[in-house]
Amino acid sequence: MAILLSLHAVLQHDEALRHISLRQLGSFVQLSKALKRDILLVQATGQPEDQLPDFLLNGIAGFLKDACNLQSIGNVASLWTLLKTSVWFEQPLGLYEPFRQHGHIHGILPDALYPLHHMCKNMDCQRSLMGQLLTTAIQRDALLYTLSGVVATKHVQLHCESCKVTYHHNSFVKGDHHHYYNCILDINQVATHVFLE
Numbered sequence: 643m644a645i646l647l648s649l650h651a652v653l654q655h656d657e658a659l660r661h662i663s664l665r666q667l668g669s670f671v672q673l674s675k676a677l678k679r680d681i682l683l684v685q686a687t688g689q690p691e692d693q694l695p696d697f698l699l700n701g702i703a704g705f706l707k708d709a710c711n712l713q714s715i716g717n718v719a720s721l722w723t724l725l726k727t728s729v730w731f732e733q734p735l736g737l738y739e740p741f742r743q744h745g746h747i748h749g750i751l752p753d754a755l756y757p758l759h760h761m762c763k764n765m766d767c768q769r770s771l772m773g774q775l776l777t778t779a780i781q782r783d784a785l786l787y788t789l790s791g792v793v794a795t796k797h798v799q800l801h802c803e804s805c806k807v808t809y810h811h812n813s814f815v816k817g818d819h820h821h822y823y824n825c826i827l828d829i830n831q832v833a834t835h836v837f838l839e
């Protein structure tokens with residue numbers, strides 16, 4: 643809360659942003675955190691996955707404008723420029739109501755299930771050696787069963803055009819073989835489009 647108050651105080655010095663309330667500011671930070679992987683998916687291939695993108699895609703900017711009740715897309719761009727550092731390096735909280743109200747029209751869903759990494763992890767892969775992000779994505783509807791209920795979300799698969807490996811949330815497919823990651827995840831796939839928290 644102290645950080646939010648400090649950020650809000652900074653906004654008071656900006657003619658175009660001083661009307662934004664503390665509540666709107668808090669919503670913007672939390673929702674942006676929840677969309678980190680969606681934001682990274684549409685960046686240029688040379689964008690390092692641990693660095694901050696300068697721009698947001700229209701769909702995501704439109705969602706943030708509506709969900710935070712901001713006046714314009716320009717407000718979103720200005721807030722992103724000011725706040726992206728705090729968004730990028732902190733963990734998101736679970737926030738479903740704004741997604742239910744505003745997400746559908748912009749194609750934005752909560753808790754999208756992405757592979758662990760946005761880079762190809764095949765050590766022999768040219769794309770991996772050049773440090774390029776994976777940008778070929780296949781998106782499917784999915785159901786996530788949580789302790790607090792069922793959430794409609796999406797499962798995003800990332801495909802490497804160079805070495806032809808496809809990365810899923812829990813596994814990757816190389817040639818005819820399906821490999822599971824060597825770690826325990828919070829969310830696991832239990833059927834084709836069904837996941838369990």
Ligand SMILES: [Zn+2]
Nearest residue numbers: 762767802805
């Ligand atoms: Zn690859």
